[in-house]
Amino acid sequence: xxxxxxPAVAAASHGYRRLLARRVGLLAGIGIALVAAVLLDLSTGxxxxxxxxxxxxxxxxxxxxxxxxxxxxxxxxxxALMAVLVGAAxxxxxxxxxxxxxxxLASPFTLGVSSAAALGASLIxxxxxxxxxxxxxxxxxxxxxxxACGSMFLLHGMxxxxxxxxxxxxxxxxxxxxxxxxxxxxxQLLATEDVLQQLVFWSLGSVARANWDKLSILAVVLALIxxxxxxxxxxxxxxxxxxxxxxxxxxxVRRLRFFSLxxxxxxxxxxxxxxxxxxxxxxxxPHIARILIGEDQRFLFPASxxxxxxxxxxxxxxxxxxxxxxxxxxxxxxxxxGVPIFVALVFKRGRQL
Amino acid sequence: xxxxFTRVWSLLVVLIVGGFxxxxxxxxxxxxxxxxxxxxxxxxxxxxxxxxxxxxxxLAILDRDQPFKRVVGWQNDLRKLDPxxxxxxxAKFPEVKDIPLIGQASEQSVSAEEILSLKPDLAVFSISGxxxxxxxxxxxxxxxxxxxxxxxxxxxNPVQGTHDSMTALGKALGRETEANxxxxxxxxxxxxITETLGAIDDSKRPSVFLELLAGVWANPGHTTGKxxxxxxxxxxxxxxxxxxxxxxxxxxxxxxxxxxxxxxxxILTGNQKPGVMMGxxxxxxxxxxxxxxxxxxxxxxxxxxIREGNVHGLWHDFYNSPYNxxxxxxxAKWIHPEKFASLDPQHTLEQINQQFLGMxxxxxxxxxxxx
Amino acid sequence: xxxxxxxxxxxxxxYGRRVVIADASLPELQPxxxxxxxxxxxxxxxxxxxxLAGLERLQGTVSLQDRQLTTMSVSExxxxxTYMPQHLPPGLGLxxxxxxxxALRVGGSGGDYLEQAYAALQRIGIEHxxxxxxxALSGGQRQLVSLGQLIARRxxxxxxxxxxxxxxxxxxxxxxxxxxxxxxxxxxxxxxxMHDISLAxxxxxxxxxxxxxxxxxxxxxxxxxxxxxxxDVYGVKARVERxxxxxxxxxxxxxx
Numbered sequence: 001x002x003x004x005x006x007p008a009v010a011a012a013s014h015g016y017r018r019l020l021a022r023r024v025g026l027l028a029g030i031g032i033a034l035v036a037a038v039l040l041d042l043s044t045g046x047x048x049x050x051x052x053x054x055x056x057x058x059x060x061x062x063x064x065x066x067x068x069x070x071x072x073x074x075x076x077x078x079x080a081l082m083a084v085l086v087g088a089a090x091x092x093x094x095x096x097x098x099x100x101x102x103x104x105l106a107s108p109f110t111l112g113v114s115s116a117a118a119l120g121a122s123l124i125x126x127x128x129x130x131x132x133x134x135x136x137x138x139x140x141x142x143x144x145x146x147x148a149c150g151s152m153f154l155l156h157g158m159x160x161x162x163x164x165x166x167x168x169x170x171x172x173x174x175x176x177x178x179x180x181x182x183x184x185x186x187x188q189l190l191a192t193e194d195v196l197q198q199l200v201f202w203s204l205g206s207v208a209r210a211n212w213d214k215l216s217i218l219a220v221v222l223a224l225i226x227x228x229x230x231x232x233x234x235x236x237x238x239x240x241x242x243x244x245x246x247x248x249x250x251x252x253v254r255r256l257r258f259f260s261l262x263x264x265x266x267x268x269x270x271x272x273x274x275x276x277x278x279x280x281x282x283x284x285x286p287h288i289a290r291i292l293i294g295e296d297q298r299f300l301f302p303a304s305x306x307x308x309x310x311x312x313x314x315x316x317x318x319x320x321x322x323x324x325x326x327x328x329x330x331x332x333x334x335x336x337x338g339v340p341i342f343v344a345l346v347f348k349r350g351r352q353l
Numbered sequence: 354x355x356x357x358f359t360r361v362w363s364l365l366v367v368l369i370v371g372g373f374x375x376x377x378x379x380x381x382x383x384x385x386x387x388x389x390x391x392x393x394x395x396x397x398x399x400x401x402x403x404x405x406x407x408x409x410x411x412l413a414i415l416d417r418d419q420p421f422k423r424v425v426g427w428q429n430d431l432r433k434l435d436p437x438x439x440x441x442x443x444a445k446f447p448e449v450k451d452i453p454l455i456g457q458a459s460e461q462s463v464s465a466e467e468i469l470s471l472k473p474d475l476a477v478f479s480i481s482g483x484x485x486x487x488x489x490x491x492x493x494x495x496x497x498x499x500x501x502x503x504x505x506x507x508x509x510n511p512v513q514g515t516h517d518s519m520t521a522l523g524k525a526l527g528r529e530t531e532a533n534x535x536x537x538x539x540x541x542x543x544x545x546i547t548e549t550l551g552a553i554d555d556s557k558r559p560s561v562f563l564e565l566l567a568g569v570w571a572n573p574g575h576t577t578g579k580x581x582x583x584x585x586x587x588x589x590x591x592x593x594x595x596x597x598x599x600x601x602x603x604x605x606x607x608x609x610x611x612x613x614x615x616x617x618x619x620i621l622t623g624n625q626k627p628g629v630m631m632g633x634x635x636x637x638x639x640x641x642x643x644x645x646x647x648x649x650x651x652x653x654x655x656x657x658x659i660r661e662g663n664v665h666g667l668w669h670d671f672y673n674s675p676y677n678x679x680x681x682x683x684x685a686k687w688i689h690p691e692k693f694a695s696l697d698p699q700h701t702l703e704q705i706n707q708q709f710l711g712m713x714x715x716x717x718x719x720x721x722x723x724x
Numbered sequence: 725x726x727x728x729x730x731x732x733x734x735x736x737x738x739y740g741r742r743v744v745i746a747d748a749s750l751p752e753l754q755p756x757x758x759x760x761x762x763x764x765x766x767x768x769x770x771x772x773x774x775x776l777a778g779l780e781r782l783q784g785t786v787s788l789q790d791r792q793l794t795t796m797s798v799s800e801x802x803x804x805x806t807y808m809p810q811h812l813p814p815g816l817g818l819x820x821x822x823x824x825x826x827a828l829r830v831g832g833s834g835g836d837y838l839e840q841a842y843a844a845l846q847r848i849g850i851e852h853x854x855x856x857x858x859x860a861l862s863g864g865q866r867q868l869v870s871l872g873q874l875i876a877r878r879x880x881x882x883x884x885x886x887x888x889x890x891x892x893x894x895x896x897x898x899x900x901x902x903x904x905x906x907x908x909x910x911x912x913x914x915x916x917x918m919h920d921i922s923l924a925x926x927x928x929x930x931x932x933x934x935x936x937x938x939x940x941x942x943x944x945x946x947x948x949x950x951x952x953x954x955x956d957v958y959g960v961k962a963r964v965e966r967x968x969x970x971x972x973x974x975x976x977x978x979x980x
Contacts, residue, residue: 008842008846008851009838009839009842012821012838012842012851012854012855013838015821015854015855016819016821016822016838016854016855019819019822019855045466046464046466046467046470047466047467047469047470048470066498066499067469067470067472067498069498070469070494070497070498071466071469071470074465074494074497074498075465075466075469075494076466136488137488190600191600191601192578192579192580192600192601192602193481193508193509193581193601193602193603193604194480194481194486194487194509194601194602195601196601197460197481197482197486198486198488201460201461201489204461206461208461208465208490208491209490211490211493234826234829234830235830237818237826238826238827238830240814240816241813241814241816241823241826242809242811242813242814244774244777244779244807244809245807245808245809245813245870245873246830247777247778247779247798247802248777248778248779248802248805248806248807248808248809248883249802249806249827249830249831249873249877250798250799250801250802250803250830250831251798251830252798252799290817293817294816294817294818294857295816295817295818296817296818296822296826320464320466323454323457324454324467325426325453325454325455325456325464325467326429326454326455326456326457326462326463326464326467327456327461327462327463327464328462329461329462
């Protein structure tokens with residue numbers, strides 16, 4: 001780094017670096033909280049298996065009873081990891097959505113991704129297609145994913161026809177949400193009772209549907225997309241100051257929005273296809289991150305991902321312990337967990353929203 | 354060695370080897386469940402988990418003296434959805450209150466880990482309803498842990514399902530004798546119905562509107578379509594007005610459609626307030642009063658069936674239990690009173706109580722409206 | 725003869741079927757000059773500016789130093805022209821210095837962004853606000869930050885849409901002073917949409933008058949701001965009078 005000849009500049013540089021250091025510290029802090037939440041998640045469960053017993057089971061697999069092995073490898077580990085990955089994916093997608101729509105009420109589901117995914121899954125559940133290659137579960141997830149991504153392309157195509165700004169995009173998205181929801185409701189009418197139960201089951205999100213295949217796919221998707229999100233983050237920061245301003249500074253806003261929507265769709269479509277619709281995380285995760293870390297998207301994106309993972313981890317813990325032996329669907333719990341944290345932060349930070 | 358010693362020794366060897374052979378082939382057995390799955394069930398099933406608490410009705414027949422002996426975990430749907438029956442069980446078997454819960458009353462609430470921690474030998478799930486069903490990830494996890502899962506059905510195809518489910522459960526629990534005895538009784542009564550009815554022309558079938566949990570739902574018109582109770586209506590010579598309209602065993606029809614269909618007979622099911630009070634521990638006066646109350650709902654108050662006095666109440670949970678034979682007989686009498694004049698469902702209930710149940714069914718399980 | 729400055733010729737902007745800018749042409753705007761764009765509401769001033777900034781589709785010719793702007797890519801154009809919209813930058817959780825640095829980072833010219841940003845803040849006189857968060861600043865201060873973003877980028881053309889309308893008098897003067905200094909010192913071209921004709925007359929080298937999408941007048945303040953123009957364009961009886969070396973006053977509805 002070049003030495004600053006000007007002491008005033010040096011002072012400003014010092015101030016700036018302190019700000020950055022504080023932000024990095026906050027990120028680290030959230031990361032540590034996340035690790036603690038995951039450990040808590042791994043140590044809760046109605047079998048009473050403690051964290052120590054779990055770790056022991058990992059280190060000395062030959063001593064494990066079959067039931068305990070299944071609890072560790074098919075219940076605790078997958079559920080906990082799924083909560084982390086889904087929470088991170090949805091919250092990151094939410095942060096991007098709030099940036100490109102310039103709207104604090106936006107979530108990854110605003111433009112219809114989860115409604116389209118639900119439609120895709122419902123169609124396959126009501127009109128099953130059998131395949132030798134894929135399990136039924138995989139086909140449902142694939143259909144959900146295809147419809148979710150397809151909806152994004154449809155949206156993009158429609159908005160190009162009108163030479164769209166953000167408002168047009170949102171209006172088309174809302175139309176898509178309502179249409180898909182209506183079609184799903186129609187399918188429910190046509191369904192026999194057992195099919196109906198599957199539809200309802202699918203739509204209520206739950207990390208209890210995790211398995212290692214789904215985890216690997218989601219991990220890969222997240223790992224591939226995060227670098228692109230970070231690359232776009234400086235331009236996103238400018239976009240937050242106003243679309244016109246950003247464009248005049250050289251940000252190609254249409255391209256930025258298109259690729260961001262692509263990332264949002266991939267992240268949320270994958271998450272929804274695997275665990276169903278879990279709301280609230282994608283909306284409130286970025287907000288909590290923003291209160292803590294500010295509007296520099298280079299920090300806000302990773303912070304959102306970490307906060308989202310933390311929220312869903314904690315929700316997973318709560319969903320297991322509220323009623324012994326019974327699981328409360330995690331989608332209900334996310335609001336119970338997220339709102340107090342959010343409100344506490346709002347009061348603490350005052351008017352800085 | 355003396356000859357007798359050799360003889361005794363050989364006999365012992367044969368007995369021991371033969372005995373081993375018998376035991377080893379009997380360590381596990383194949384049971385075919387309702388979905389056609391061949392499930393490997395251990396020989397002595399001591400610990401059972403019920404995906405739906407209401408499936409206890411099967412164990413009440415198979416383990417008649419101590420139906421809860423083998424139950425190590427169940428869902429809470431019995432307590433929540435049929436509290437009178439639950440109370441009756443608790444009165445006789447207080448330990449019922451302490452049976453660990455594996456879920457509330459829905460598929461999403463079931464905890465796989467809880468089931469695993471109970472170390473069951475067998476899990477019994479319904480193919481549809483309030484518990485984990487065929488595609489549930491819970492079933493996958495249990496299978497990975499080597500816990501056999503048996504699927505039963507009393508809802509979707511009540512008659513065939515009763516037969517297949519009781520057979521499978523009987524074999525799985527080592528109670529084939531009890532199961533067969535019940536099924537013989539069951540089949541005998543079914544045959545009597547079908548023979549008495551004979552071939553019947555559609556025009557001779559009275560139209561029937563069977564409203565499920567009448568008065569409980571905000572929107573009236575919750576009924577049965579193809580399968581389920583609708584199948585039973587068909588069996589006893591009635592014509593379900595919702596057949597062909599409601600696609601599956603359960604569904605809703607509009608008030609307008611019900612009024613236009615103008616059913617000859619109106620049957621309401623229920624088991625607790627705010628609907629029709631029927632089932633364990635309910636007396637006739639309470640049942641009648643609640644029936645009258647539900648009938649006062651404005652939507653259906655003008656039905657011809659009500660004016661002509663063809664209104665009846667039925668215990669709701671017949672739709673998901675092997676006791677559905679009683680519902681069949683009660684409905685037969687209502688729908689074709691002349692043909693089934695000699696049918697006596699009350700007597701059938703007493704026979705079931707005497708021959709198959711340790712804790713009798715005591716209460717008002719069906720009722721006709723008094724004018 | 726090659727053009728040194730900004731040439732706008734037969735510019736046209738339409739929204740659907742509505743023609744907002746009909747046929748706007750201006751004589752070449754020379755480097756080192758500040759042009760005020762005035763006119764009644766709905767004349768299309770903002771639209772014209774946005775068209776020049778590349779935010780609206782503009783037909784016609786716009787060129788800078790003989791380079792066609794309308795065919796340039798977003799990033800190329802951004803190196804030459806910057807645009808300050810009418811609305812204030814939002815009160816975000818960003819510090820002042822990093823707001824300016826963010827503006828530099830895109831299509832960045834490299835170098836120490838912090839130094840360049842700080843230098844820009846110094847020019848405007850708000851360097852003491854460098855570490856303050858935007859959401860802790862007043863509207864006027866945020867407008868100055870916005871200006872800082874603009875000048876940090878060292879564009880050739882600055883387009884400002886009503887930069888003073890939301891500000892009190894002291895901030896108004898500060899903004900205009902700063903812009904004029906930049907223009908003179910670095911030989912930039914500035915086009916500023918303004919409502920305050922007196923302020924325009926005070927700081928602008930040339931004034932362009934727009935009405936119904938057409939240029940009604942262009943030139944030095946005293947030449948353009950004739951009573952005839954006031955009557956035609958604003959429908960108002962007015963004239964200008966020189967009060968001092970710097971100040972032209974607009975007198976409305978006074979007998980001559």
